[in-house]
Structure formats: structure tokens, C-alpha cells
Amino acid sequence: MSKENFYTLLSRYRSGNCTDQEKRLVEQWFATLDEEIPQRTSQENNAIEERIWNAIQHQTEAEKPVFQMMIWKWASAAVIILALGWAGYQYKNSRNPLLTNSAVSSVIHKNLTTETNSTNQPKAIKLPDGSQIELSPSSSIAYEPSFSGVRREVFLEGKAFFRVQRDTERPFFVHTGDVVTKVLGTSFWVNGSEDKSAIEVSVLTGKVSVSQHARADGTETSKIKDGVILTANQRVKYTVQTRSFETGLVSNPVPVMAEKKGKPVAESFDFQDNPFSEVIAKLEETYGIEIILEDETFTGCLFSGNITKQPLFTKLDLLCNSVNASYEVRGTRILISGKGCAVTN
Amino acid sequence: MDSDSLHSAEQTPRPIILHKNDFEALYREYWQRLYDFALCKTHDKDVAEEIVQDLFVNIWEKRKELRVVNVQSYLFVSVRNKVITYYKQKVFADLDTASDTVAPDYPLFLEELEAALQGAMGQLPQKTHDIFLLNRFEGKSAREIAAKLHIPERTVEYHITQALRQLKVLLRNSTTLLLAFISSITF
Numbered sequence: 244m245s246k247e248n249f250y251t252l253l254s255r256y257r258s259g260n261c262t263d264q265e266k267r268l269v270e271q272w273f274a275t276l277d278e279e280i281p282q283r284t285s286q287e288n289n290a291i292e293e294r295i296w297n298a299i300q301h302q303t304e305a306e307k308p309v310f311q312m313m314i315w316k317w318a319s320a321a322v323i324i325l326a327l328g329w330a331g332y333q334y335k336n337s338r339n340p341l342l343t344n345s346a347v348s349s350v351i352h353k354n355l356t357t358e359t360n361s362t363n364q365p366k367a368i369k370l371p372d373g374s375q376i377e378l379s380p381s382s383s384i385a386y387e388p389s390f391s392g393v394r395r396e397v398f399l400e401g402k403a404f405f406r407v408q409r410d411t412e413r414p415f416f417v418h419t420g421d422v423v424t425k426v427l428g429t430s431f432w433v434n435g436s437e438d439k440s441a442i443e444v445s446v447l448t449g450k451v452s453v454s455q456h457a458r459a460d461g462t463e464t465s466k467i468k469d470g471v472i473l474t475a476n477q478r479v480k481y482t483v484q485t486r487s488f489e490t491g492l493v494s495n496p497v498p499v500m501a502e503k504k505g506k507p508v509a510e511s512f513d514f515q516d517n518p519f520s521e522v523i524a525k526l527e528e529t530y531g532i533e534i535i536l537e538d539e540t541f542t543g544c545l546f547s548g549n550i551t552k553q554p555l556f557t558k559l560d561l562l563c564n565s566v567n568a569s570y571e572v573r574g575t576r577i578l579i580s581g582k583g584c585a586v587t588n
Numbered sequence: 589m590d591s592d593s594l595h596s597a598e599q600t601p602r603p604i605i606l607h608k609n610d611f612e613a614l615y616r617e618y619w620q621r622l623y624d625f626a627l628c629k630t631h632d633k634d635v636a637e638e639i640v641q642d643l644f645v646n647i648w649e650k651r652k653e654l655r656v657v658n659v660q661s662y663l664f665v666s667v668r669n670k671v672i673t674y675y676k677q678k679v680f681a682d683l684d685t686a687s688d689t690v691a692p693d694y695p696l697f698l699e700e701l702e703a704a705l706q707g708a709m710g711q712l713p714q715k716t717h718d719i720f721l722l723n724r725f726e727g728k729s730a731r732e733i734a735a736k737l738h739i740p741e742r743t744v745e746y747h748i749t750q751a752l753r754q755l756k757v758l759l760r761n762s763t764t765l766l767l768a769f770i771s772s773i774t775f
Contacts, residue, residue, distance in 0.1 A: 245697065246679055247691055248691055248693065248694050248697035248698075249679055249697075250676060250679045250680055251690055251691065251694055252697075252698070252701075253672055253673075253675060253676040253679065254676060256672065257669065257672060257673060257676060264698060264702065265698065268698065268701050268702060268705060269672065270721070271705045271709050271721075272701070272705060273629070273668065273671070273672065273724070274709075274720060274721055274724040275705075275708070275709075275755050276628075276629045276630075276671075277628045277629065277724055277752060278628055278631050279628070280624055280627050280628050288620065291623065291637065292616075292619055292620070294637065295615075295619060295623070295637050295640050295641050295644075296612075296615060296619075298637075298641045299615065299641055299644045299645055299648070302641075302645045303611075303644075303645055303648040303649070375634060406634070
């Protein structure tokens with residue numbers, strides 16, 4: 244497998260543990276990567292300069308380990324295609340009644356910029372605030388050309404992946420039919436296609452809230468219970484007919500926790516006779532998913548093996564097989580049940 | 589060539605940031621060249637922004653321990669390493685399985701890669717080849733290369749343009765699966 248070998252080559256180069264030949268090959272390959280850079284206006288240049296500087300300041304002043312998330316965002320870009328689904332909600336804090344259906348239609352009549360993807364490839368769109376959208380085929384999106392208001396609002400028909408630029412001053416809203424998704428800065432999918440009977444939201448990173456639009460008739464209280472908050476690896480499906488939200492996990496969860504000390508490798512899952520519960524706790528932490536062990540029956544179960552590279556559900560298959568257990572996804576949680584290790588060897 | 593230049597004998601490694609103002613000055617001076625370098629290698633604006641951002645956040649966090657002789661080469665080598673890490677993770681995300689063990693056909697892979705790259709790079713005239721590597725791999729500007737090799741800046745630019753043009757043609761014409769793969773991961 245070329246890819247596997249190529250991965251080996253780059254890993255060895257980055258670890259510094261490589262031969263002169265490997266070093267030369269990586270250097271030559273690297274030299275051939277160049278592509279022309281598009282011309283930028285000085286305004287664009289200033290915008291980029293300030294955007295990066297703000298992000299740096301944000302991270303260095305807070306001294307929070309936010310920067311560790313960055314590297315995974317790259318990885319998730321490739322994984323995103325597989326990840327469909329989770330949703331979030333939490334729209335109750337909105338004091339502004341702008342999001343009623345009537346208000347939405349009035350906004351629509353302002354001069355919104357509309358983009359439609361009539362190709363059969365995803366289309367990349369950059370919003371005025373730097374947020375990025377990958378618009379799926381047969382989908383369209385409308386937004387205010389300047390994002391001048393106190394909130395950033397986007398109207399979606401169809402399916403799209405969002406990578407939202409963090410801006411705590413101006414929350415970001417995606418309107419899709421009955422559903423509004425609110426975010427502060429994250430990446431996620433909204434899928435409103437499927438004959439419009441359901442809308443699905445999946446979160447890659449960060450946290451979003453998904454709720455129903457407030458009704459134009461002012462029955463505001465209903466929306467408070469009709470929504471959910473989603474974190475990474477979760478999704479929600481909103482069924483239009485029943486107006487109900489059903490939460491679950493994305494089909495291929497990715498690690499949400501960054502690697503320690505900025506080391507750009509995946510968290511290691513290499514175990515030697517570690518307690519089963521400890522392995523599970525590590526999975527929970529890494530994927531940000533709650534995993535429940537049925538009873539205390541797993542006391543005394545041990546696990547050995549390296550499952551670093553497997554997807555989460557394969558990891559769980561391997562773990563469960565080793566202790567004669569089984570798992571099921573219940574909503575946004577995973578339940579593991581089994582008889583424990585007393586009867587096995 | 590690369591990290592060795594950080595520890596050359598003539599100069600003593602120094603901290604690059606003594607004060608918060610030094611940090612901003614460093615960013616203002618270098619951000620654009622680093623961003624352009626990352627962009628022309630990754631072809632992705634978001635990734636390029638993240639790399640620059642990440643680099644400066646790392647520098648700030650390590651500022652007390654960090655000792656550097658040549659600030660510029662330190663910055664470019666760091667960006668280069670982050671670009672390689674980015675590609676590494678991109679390949680990783682594409683793999684169904686991956687292990688820390690080296691596959692049995694790895695030596696063969698290296699041979700094929702060597703042959704493919706030599707085929708392309710080896711067809712460049714020696715001087716073009718050397719200048720191209722200095723510029724594209726070490727991030728040295730045309731002016732710096734000109735000063736180093738005692739040739740006019742225009743000549744350096746000519747060699748770089750020639751190298752890029754020839755490599756594009758050579759790699760495009762290559763029929764090996766390997767190269768098709770390597771160019772495909774660059775999107």
C-alpha cells in the first residue's frame with residue numbers, strides 16, 4: 244500500500260529517525276508541492292493578518308490549550324465525509340424574536356447573497372467573516388453580504404458542512420426549514436435534504452444548539468423544550484411531521500481531545516493488561532462520548548493490545564470481544580453489557 | 589541544511605522573545621512570508637492560517653526556554669515541519685488501518701519513490717536544482733540565494749521559474765501510480 248508506506252515515510256522523517264535517503268526523498272517531494280498563490284488585495288491581506296493575530300492573542304492570553312484542537316481540525320476535514328450527523332440545540336437564550344418565521348421571511352427579502360450548487364461536486368464558499376461552507380450538490384444558501392448585524396445568519400436549503408469562525412460577539416445561526424442551529428465557533432453538518440421531511444445536524448468540533456424556530460404566534464415556551472445541545476461526535480435528527488428531535492452519535496466519531504503537549508499524533512491506545520474500565524474511561528475522554536458499563540461486572544477484566552488506529556466502533560468491537568461483552572449505542576451514549584470476566588479465562 | 593543551521597558554531601542561541609512587544613513585532617514582520625509559504629505548500633487557506641497561528645502560539649508558550657540562532661530559518665523550518673505533519677495526518681485519515689510497524693514492501697516503495705523523484709528532479713540542470721531546493725525547501729528568498737551564490741537576483745528567479753515549469757511537466761507526464769497518488773494527496 245503506497246499510502247501506508249508514505250505515512251511511514253513521513254512519520255519517520257518527522258520523528259528524526261530516518262536514513263539520508265528518506266530525508267532526501269521527503270525534501271524532494273516537499274519541493275514539488277508548490278502551487279501559485281492567488282494575488283491578494285491589501286485589504287484581504289490586512290484581514291488575514293488581523294484574523295491570525297486575533298486568534299493568536301486569543302489563545303496566548305487565555306493560556307488555554309485551545310490550540311491543541313487545531314491539528315485535529317485538519318484530520319477531521321478528511322473524516323468529515325464519513326461523519327453525518329448529530330445535532331444540537333439550545334436556542335432558549337435568544338432574547339431577540341428575530342427568528343420567528345415571519346421575521347425570517349422579512350430578512351430573506353433584504354438583499355441576501357444567494358449561492359446555489361448546481362454541479363455534482365461540493366462547492367466551497369467563504370463567508371464575509373471567514374467562515375467556510377462546503378455546499379453539497381443541489382443545495383443553496385443565502386446570507387447577508389456584509390454580516391453587519393449582531394448575529395451572523397445563513398439560510399440553507401439542502402446539505403452543507405460548516406466551519407465557523409469563532410466570534411463570541413456575533414453568534415452564528417443556520418436556518419433550515421423549521422430548525423435553527425446556533426453556534427459560536429465549530430464545524431458541523433446540516434442536512435436538510437431528504438425530501439424535507441427531516442433535518443439532520445452533526446457536530447465535528449465544538450458545541451452547537453439546535454432548536455425549532457419560535458412560532459410566529461408567539462408560543463415562545465414551546466421552543467425551550469424542543470431543542471438539544473450537541474457536542475462533538477453527536478448528531479440530531481429533527482422530524483418535521485412530529486416536530487421531534489432525536490439525538491445520536493455520528494457514524495464515525497473522531498477524537499475530540501487534542502494530543503498532549505501539541506504532539507500531532509493520535510492519542511495512543513496501546514494496552515498491556517490494563518483494567519477494562521480504565522480503557523473505557525480513556526475512550527470516553529478521547530471521544531467526548533459517555534460510555535456506561537452495565538453493573539460492576541467488569542471488575543477484574545483486563546485488556547491487552549494496540550487499538551490506536553482503529554475507528555471508535557472497531558475499538559469497541561475488539562474490546563467487547565476480548566471480555567465477552569457487547570455494546571449498543573443508546574442516544575448519545577454507549578452502553579456496554581456482559582457477564583464479566585469471572586467465567587472466562 | 590535545515591535544523592543544523594540553528595546551531596551553527598559562530599553564533600550563540602538567544603531567546604527570541606523577551607517582551608510581549610517582541611512577540612507582536614516578530615509576527616508582524618514574518619506572518620505574510622510564512623503564510624504564503626504554508627499556502628503554496630498546502631493549497632488551503634485555512635490550513636495555512638492555522639499553521640501560522642499554531643506556530644506563534646507554540647513560540648509564545650515556549651518563549652522562556654526557546655533559544656534560536658537564526659530566527660528566520662527557525663520560523664521557516666517550523667512551518668515546513670507543520671506542513672509535513674499536515675500531510676502525514678491527511679494520509680493517516682485516509683487509511684483504514686495503520687500500524688507502527690513498517691510494511692514489508694517499504695524498501696521497494698522507497699526505491700520507486702526515489703526513481704520517480706530522481707526522474708523528475710534529476711532532469712533539472714544542477715544549478716537550477718540547487719537553487720530550487722534552497723528556495724522551496726529552506727524558504728530562502730531569491731535575494732538571499734543571490735547573495736549566497738554571488739549571482740544576480742534575476743538569475744535566481746529565472747532558475748526557480750524554470751524548475752517549477754519543468755517539474756510540473758515531468759510530474760504530469762509520469763505514469764507511475766505512485767506519483768499519481770502523491771500528486772493527488774495535494775488536491
